[in-house]
Amino acid sequence: MSTDKTTHLLTKEVVDKLIRDYGSPLLVFDESVIKTRYKEIEGALDILYPKNKIAYSVKTNYLPALISILKDSGVLSEVVSGFEYWLAKKLGYRDEEIIYNGPDKSKESLEEALMNGAMVNIDSRDEFLALPFKKLKNKKIKIGIRTNTSTRSLSHQRFGFNLENGEIFSFIDEVKKKYPQCVIAGLHIHLNSVIKPSHYEDIAERLSDCAIAIEKKWGDSIQYLDFGGGFLVPGARSMWGILWDVPDIEEYVMGIANVLLKKFPNEKPYLIVEPGRYLIDEAGIFITTVINSKFVESFQDNNKIRHLFANILFKAKKHSDSIQIAAIDSNKTSILKSLSDERHIKLIQTNKSLKNKTYSTYIVGNSCIPPDYLSKKINLPCLNRGDKILFSNAGAYSISRSEQFSVSFGKAKNLVGISRKKKSFGNRVICYWICDSLCGLEKAY
Numbered sequence: 001m002s003t004d005k006t007t008h009l010l011t012k013e014v015v016d017k018l019i020r021d022y023g024s025p026l027l028v029f030d031e032s033v034i035k036t037r038y039k040e041i042e043g044a045l046d047i048l049y050p051k052n053k054i055a056y057s058v059k060t061n062y063l064p065a066l067i068s069i070l071k072d073s074g075v076l077s078e079v080v081s082g083f084e085y086w087l088a089k090k091l092g093y094r095d096e097e098i099i100y101n102g103p104d105k106s107k108e109s110l111e112e113a114l115m116n117g118a119m120v121n122i123d124s125r126d127e128f129l130a131l132p133f134k135k136l137k138n139k140k141i142k143i144g145i146r147t148n149t150s151t152r153s154l155s156h157q158r159f160g161f162n163l164e165n166g167e168i169f170s171f172i173d174e175v176k177k178k179y180p181q182c183v184i185a186g187l188h189i190h191l192n193s194v195i196k197p198s199h200y201e202d203i204a205e206r207l208s209d210c211a212i213a214i215e216k217k218w219g220d221s222i223q224y225l226d227f228g229g230g231f232l233v234p235g236a237r238s239m240w241g242i243l244w245d246v247p248d249i250e251e252y253v254m255g256i257a258n259v260l261l262k263k264f265p266n267e268k269p270y271l272i273v274e275p276g277r278y279l280i281d282e283a284g285i286f287i288t289t290v291i292n293s294k295f296v297e298s299f300q301d302n303n304k305i306r307h308l309f310a311n312i313l314f315k316a317k318k319h320s321d322s323i324q325i326a327a328i329d330s331n332k333t334s335i336l337k338s339l340s341d342e343r344h345i346k347l348i349q350t351n352k353s354l355k356n357k358t359y360s361t362y363i364v365g366n367s368c369i370p371p372d373y374l375s376k377k378i379n380l381p382c383l384n385r386g387d388k389i390l391f392s393n394a395g396a397y398s399i400s401r402s403e404q405f406s407v408s409f410g411k412a413k414n415l416v417g418i419s420r421k422k423k424s425f426g427n428r429v430i431c432y433w434i435c436d437s438l439c440g441l442e443k444a445y
């Protein structure tokens, strides 16, 4: 079961008080974990490649208090929509501290960001051609270009311009013809979220070669190479399962830094990274309460032949192994999309059984979706209504990916399940401000 630092702080007394004050389910954050992670990545970059910038990927979790903690530490802001750009500005970021990515930037925010000197990475030809060139009145503007590589999947290649097939160079030709005052200031890539250090090394080669070719052909010296996010932390949930054994941040940074130092012996570009999960995943703990629990017999196999065979072979054991099903007051659409294993879980039990017996347990949600599982086949002691289940690694891609589908609205759900209308930023954020009071364990007291 969970051994991380934050769940250790969450003793029975602390959790009871938090739930008394704020209700269950509840998402809490440990500010010190966020700061530690930031110091680690900053330390690695400063040693290996001092000309660097770190930008927090706001989409990972856009609670204002989290963003402000990072802002106060000197982290820039990486945004991907009009909403996130607005939020970053609202929280005091200046345009030059904002990196604006994404395939669907709102027209107004894109114009504002470009005019005011944010680092805007153009995602598509259509996005560029829709810029208000007349309004720009020959003013010099700087753009970055989002790139992709054929060495990765289609889902990666849907963003930006290809580095290998000449697409990016044809685009720059078009840019220069359409608006000669446009300077290419940077190149950007994000390799998706489960990345090895060797992938960064390879992409650093490709981005550097592209930057050198751009300077040679058009004279624009590339000021930054932005490598996006993708740095893993132990316990990160992904489409491929849960990852506990992950590379150190130094390994990732070294892969990129060595290439840039070699490729740019004189004037060096900024090395930018946009971590999301790395900074906040481990800081978030999701506290839930068991609403009911029961034991069921292991399900029967519907395949008649297999069933008959199993009956003959294991007659004595038939239906002997029970499975525990514990339902909690939240569900997988609310916060945690992928399954948790024993190491993510800390239990706080009201009536602890003296027996040490554990059972194969499924933790299920309170929605009406039958396969609403938060954990499958993990070994837990007998659980009762009122017991608390704490899930670690709940900081990243939880709130920002939560859905509306639920049968009950617990307090945390009320705070996060707000209208998704793009324009109603005001409403949406007021609610997040409320949720903010939960941020930081010390602050909750």
Ligand SMILES: Cc1ncc(COP(=O)(O)O)c(C=O)c1O
Residues within 6 Å of the ligand: 057, 060, 078, 101, 189, 190, 192, 193, 228, 229, 230, 231, 274, 275, 276, 277, 278, 396
């Ligand atoms: C452009 C960009 N930058 C940064 C990130 C953050 O990635 P991670 O949370 O894996 O660090 C993402 C995530 O999707 C992204 O799309």
